[in-house]
Amino acid sequence: MERIGSHQLYVGIIMFVLGSAPLYELGVEAKQNAPLAMLVGALAGLLLVGMYLYLYHRAPEAGLTELYRLHFGLWIGSGIAFVHGMELAFEATHLLREYGYLTTLTLLESAPGWLMMLIACLLAGYTVIKGVEVLFRVIEILFPLTLTSYIMLAVMLYLNKLPDLHRLLPFVGFGSIIRAALPTIMVFPFGQIIVFLAIWNYVREKQRVTRMTLAGYLTVTAMLTYGNAMIMAVLGPQLAKGSSIPLLQVVQLIELGGFIERLDIIVTLLLFFGLYVKLAIGFMAVVLIVQPLFKWNRTVCAWVIGTLLFTIALLERNYTTHVWLGRYFMNNYVLIFQLGIPAVMLLIGLRRGKTPMPAIDSEMIIK
Amino acid sequence: MFGSNKGNRNGNKSQPQARADGSKLEPLSPNLTASLQSIRAKLGNSGDVMIRALRSDAMPGLEMAVVYIRAIVEEDHIHQNVIHPVMGWSAPLEPATWMETLRQRVISTGATKLIHSIDDAIYALLDGQCLVMTNGFGQAVAAETSGGEMRSVSEPNTQTVIRGPQYSFNESMTTNVGLLRRIVRSADFRMKTITVGRKTRTSVGIIYMDQIADPKVVDEIERRINEIDIDGILESNYIEEFISDQTFTPFPTMMNSERPDTVASSILDGQIAILVDGTPFVLIGPATFFHFFRSAEDNYQRFDISSFLRILRYVAFLASMLLPSLFIAITTFHQEMLPTPLLISLASQREGIPFPALVEALLMEFTFEILREAGVRMPRAIGPAISIVGALVLGQSAVQAGLVSPAMVIVVSFTAISNFVTPQISMASASRLIRFTLMLLAGVLGIFGIMAGVLFLLIHMTGLRSFGVPYMAPFAPVYNQVWPDMIIRLPWWARVYRLLATSKVNPHRQQGGRPSHQKRK
Structure with missing residues (x-):
């Protein structure tokens, strides 16, 4: 069986949560207190992650499908797994669309969006076919590049004296912060860590999963909050709310020594890599969930899911629909899978208590 | 033998x-x-x-x-x-x-x-x-009583150094093993000989250090060589293609060297050398991507300049792979990325050029590849003629005739020069092939195309293995003890670990630590 190391898990969590999050100024409804909303969202997300980790430790060798089957029985469990798989597929589609929009917005105005989506889909699918190990190695390679680029951008913002910390004041009040954070920020990006329930069983050192996941979670929370605060401190609440990709707006303001300018291309590339990582992990999770249901091999599964993702991505009309659909979906359905079902599983688990889990039926785990 | x-x-x-x-x-x-x-x-x-x-x-x-x-x-x-x-x-x-x-x-x-x-x-x-x-x-x-005429041991032709041993392997395996034995005078020096080739019955020697090389890898290499069934083995590349983990990749998964000191240092790092009778080029494996950017001379120069040169090689490799495609992408799709004065200068140069940037670049790159191939194939005596034709007629006149822009000539020649920096020719050749694909992608999809291509390469490379060692090790997966030595060249006393990233057997090269006279009192 393929195995990933604990460093790869740490980096994977960071890159996954980071993913497409810098595309948006999250918590902008809380105006200048968006960074605080981010923190509140992260805290709430931490509860979710704790719950997922608990579930993982109940059966460390089981994937998400097996977990559902263990808690709800073979048939209901499989049903839930299938529906969850489709829900994750929809989230992946959403990322795919973002790929298309981001390209047409920033790099190639006249190029057809479907071509970009096709390329992104093929790249992610290629990774999925190559397997979990390769996926996490790619992330491991991308991580230092991403980190260095973000740090460089942050330094250059300071060299340009762009951030004005006064723009983060005054305090808007707890009510609006919590309204902005819950459930939106908790669900995206933090709650999406639920896909790791399908991946954690690949980690070599079981006893380090919790530590590495939490370490990654804290690191990425710090990064996101800092980034969020920077955007707010440069743009201020009005501009941050108004622009379609605030981070790009910020970076376009950087101008050093007369020739370092137009750095938005770097940001675009960073966003691309982030989106790719998120897409590939999401894609992989869907494949890992669906695979035991139909007993297909990895390659067939990747082609079927990939075709599905691409077809659905073609259906959406425009960017406005995209944003609306994302929000509608996140607020109404995602919580069922991120909070509802895991909570039920948690209750079942607590009731069964210390009694050993029913032995995993060899029919139920296909490696 | x-x-x-x-x-x-x-x-x-x-x-x-x-x-x-x-x-x-x-x-x-x-x-x-x-x-x-x-x-x-x-x-x-x-x-x-x-x-x-x-x-x-x-x-x-x-x-x-x-x-x-x-x-x-x-x-x-x-x-x-x-x-x-x-x-x-x-x-x-x-x-x-x-x-x-x-x-x-x-x-x-x-x-x-x-x-x-x-x-x-x-x-x-x-x-x-x-x-x-x-x-x-x-x-x-x-x-x-075997014997007969053999070229004598002479200076290396392809992997020269300024400082360091100035001799190379020749075509006789017996001599070559002797050259290695004379460097590594250890009882752990091991050699296994296999005869390959129905008609040529070529001797192939597997050389490794006992207690350092991974015995599983040695067995695996031996097994793969034994599987070869062909009439003739004339050069080590025959073996390389037969035993490497994957055929359909532009990236080499084994190094080759004609320098005894390089091979000796490799087997001390836990790698395994494969000598083939009849060629001075010895195969070295397992080799990860980063091994290909190490030159023998790194070890013989001071660590600061070696580190600088090593980083320079990575940069040059990236340039030789990416530069023409970036130029195409920026001049065709993303002119706004350039500072205005530079943009104006480039635009005025391109005025009157009849081709799109992609065609212009492809033309020049093909010309260069032809020149290069001609330079390798032609008889020595015609050499000067080629350089006149190449430099004067194709470079200067093409610009004067308004067929290509001067900037493109600079880009192409810089790319060409960068390509010669990579110490291992097999890796340099990989970047030559990839360059053309990336240029086409850049011509169609701009920076996005390049990015997609690079991402594809990354996925492909992380999926590669060389005799079970992940190709992008020690960075993916990370091996903490080894990776600094892949970017820079640490001072000798700090190089505690053997380089082969997965070497579980006897990983320490030395006790390590600053020499006692340098320690602060």
Whole structure:
């Protein structure tokens, strides 16, 4: 069986949560207190992650499908797994669309969006076919590049004296912060860590999963909050709310020594890599969930899911629909899978208590 | 080589040893004339098969003959150590043990062997041994006399250094192993010999350090070489293509070197060297991507300049792969990325150029590749003509004629120069091929195309393995102890760990730590 190391898990969590999050100024409804909303969202997300980790430790060798089957029985469990798989597929589609929009917005105005989506889909699918190990190695390679680029951008913002910390004041009040954070920020990006329930069983050192996941979670929370605060401190609440990709707006303001300018291309590339990582992990999770249901091999599964993702991505009309659909979906359905079902599983688990889990039926785990 | 006869021959069906029972071998006839006849017949009555009849003083009535193939033996050696002692042997002897006496006491070459069948006799002859046959015995004594003309050990041609040993391997495996042995004087030095090739019966040697190299990898390499079943092995690339983990990749998964010091340092790092008789290029594996950017000279220069050069090589590799495509993408799709003065200068240069940037770049790149190929293939005497045509006609005149822009000439030549920086030619060639694909992608999709291409390459490379070692190690997966030494060259006292990232066996090269006289009191 393929195995990933604990460093790869740490980096994977960071890159996954980071993913497409810098595309948006999250918590902008809380105006200048968006960074605080981010923190509140992260805290709430931490509860979710704790719950997922608990579930993982109940059966460390089981994937998400097996977990559902263990808690709800073979048939209901499989049903839930299938529906969850489709829900994750929809989230992946959403990322795919973002790929298309981001390209047409920033790099190639006249190029057809479907071509970009096709390329992104093929790249992610290629990774999925190559397997979990390769996926996490790619992330491991991308991580230092991403980190260095973000740090460089942050330094250059300071060299340009762009951030004005006064723009983060005054305090808007707890009510609006919590309204902005819950459930939106908790669900995206933090709650999406639920896909790791399908991946954690690949980690070599079981006893380090919790530590590495939490370490990654804290690191990425710090990064996101800092980034969020920077955007707010440069743009201020009005501009941050108004622009379609605030981070790009910020970076376009950087101008050093007369020739370092137009750095938005770097940001675009960073966003691309982030989106790719998120897409590939999401894609992989869907494949890992669906695979035991139909007993297909990895390659067939990747082609079927990939075709599905691409077809659905073609259906959406425009960017406005995209944003609306994302929000509608996140607020109404995602919580069922991120909070509802895991909570039920948690209750079942607590009731069964210390009694050993029913032995995993060899029919139920296909490696 | 004599040692080769003990090698494992599973894959070589044409050889006598492959017949396990040995019963099908045609025995040597006790009649000398008859067996000489059949040996000559087997070899097609070739003119270079020498047969010399002789008699010994000890048994004047006994007809004997010495057989060898000219030019692959040292005839002086045969005269002195075979013919002369046999003729001059005067001690009384038992006729029944004559062959044993001949082998053990008379013939004074390094190695001797008794041979019973025609096929063995033929193979011994082809290996450069000489046969001593006696009438009345169904046996022959094979004496090791191989030799003949060989290029002497000379300066390396392709992997030169300014400081460091100035000699390289030659075409003889025996010499090459000797050169290595002279550097690594350790009892842990191991060599396994395998004969590969139905017709060429080339000796292939696997050299590694016991207690340092991973025994599983050694076994795996041996297994893969034994599986090869082909008529001829003429160069180490035959072996490389047969045994590397994946064929369909532009990236090499084994290094090659003609420098004994490079090979010695590799086997000390836990890698395994594969020597092939007949070529000075020795294969080294497992090799990860980052191994290809190390030059022997890194170890012989001060660590600061070595580190700088190593980083420079990575940058040059990226440039040689990406620069033309970036130029195409930026001038075609993303002009806004350039500072205005530069943009204006570029735009004015491109004024009146009849081709799109992609076509212009492809034209120039192809021209360069043709020039380069011509430079390698042409006879030495025509050299100056090519450089005149290349530099003057194709470069300067093409710009003056308004066919290409000067900026493009700069980009293409810089790319070309960058390509020569990579110490391993096989890796430099990979970037040449990838460059064209990326240029096409850049011409169609701009930066997005390049990014997609690079991402594809990254996925592909992280999926590669070299004898089980992940190709992007020690960065993906991360091996903490090793990775700093892949980016820079640490001072010698800080290089505690052997480089092969997965080396679990005996990973420490030295105790490590600052030398005592440098420690602060």
